[in-house]
């Protein structure tokens with residue numbers, strides 16, 4: 238049987254990279270894309286089983302060119318991120334929030350639209366949202382709205398694009414470079430407090446979330462679903 242082809246947009250770090258490596262270990266041909274040439278170069282060294290490309294998911298023409306070059310795509314995984322839009326309402330920078338929507342929601346729509354002509358007839362699309370769409374953590378109204386918008390894409394597209402499948406995972410706290418914007422001590426203190434509160438007793442790893450992405454990307458009966466992989470954070474108050 239011919240090898241399946243996966244394209245992971247946002248696959249040069251964190252959850253996307255972990256997912257890509259797991260899919261490659263299953264024998265799939267896996268392409269990853271990110272904006273930073275430095276990260277792409279590092280993936281080429283650290284994970285030579287992957288084909289790494291520089292491309293910005295908000296650039297329709299760049300996504301279309303990459304998708305055409307690697308087509309047909311059997312699984313499209315989109316883990317592009319933004320931390321813009323975080324913070325309490327009274328201080329929320331609305332221009333930053335708009336940027337967050339542009340980077341994550343419009344970014345995911347751009348990748349899907351540009352790649353659509355290059356998907357195989359039974360392809361899967363798997364998005365990565367965030368559990369902030371469901372929790373009640375102060376300071377997350379903005380990013381919660383962004384991730385609720387990501388989840389809202391799943392059900393209509395699972396019908397509109399059928400028989401292609403469309404799903405999402407909804408992670409909680411995951412130990413990835415996404416947190417590098419915070420000073421290390423602040424991040425470590427937050428993770429320690431989270432570990433004490435989380436039902437599973439640990440902050441998620443990128444591999445744990447990647448396992449759920451792989452399931453959604455490969456299980457031919459799953460569509461229109463959003464799977465929480467959050468260590469139970471939605472049941473506690475951080």
Ligand SMILES: NC(=O)c1ccc[n+]([C@@H]2O[C@H](COP(=O)([O-])OP(=O)(O)OC[C@H]3O[C@@H](n4cnc5c(N)ncnc54)[C@H](OP(=O)(O)O)[C@@H]3O)[C@@H](O)[C@H]2O)c1
Nearest residue numbers: 247249250251252271272273293294318367410411413415
């Ligand atoms: N880490 C967490 O605790 C957590 C929790 C809940 C949800 N999530 C969500 O999980 C997803 C993945 O996050 P992560 O933790 O794996 O973060 P990460 O380690 O920072 O990885 C993000 C990846 O997306 C790429 N990317 C970002 N914007 C892009 C764009 N416009 N075009 C192409 N690639 C782009 C990054 O590469 P470049 O920067 O080089 O482009 C990188 O490869 C995000 O949607 C995030 O919101 C994360």
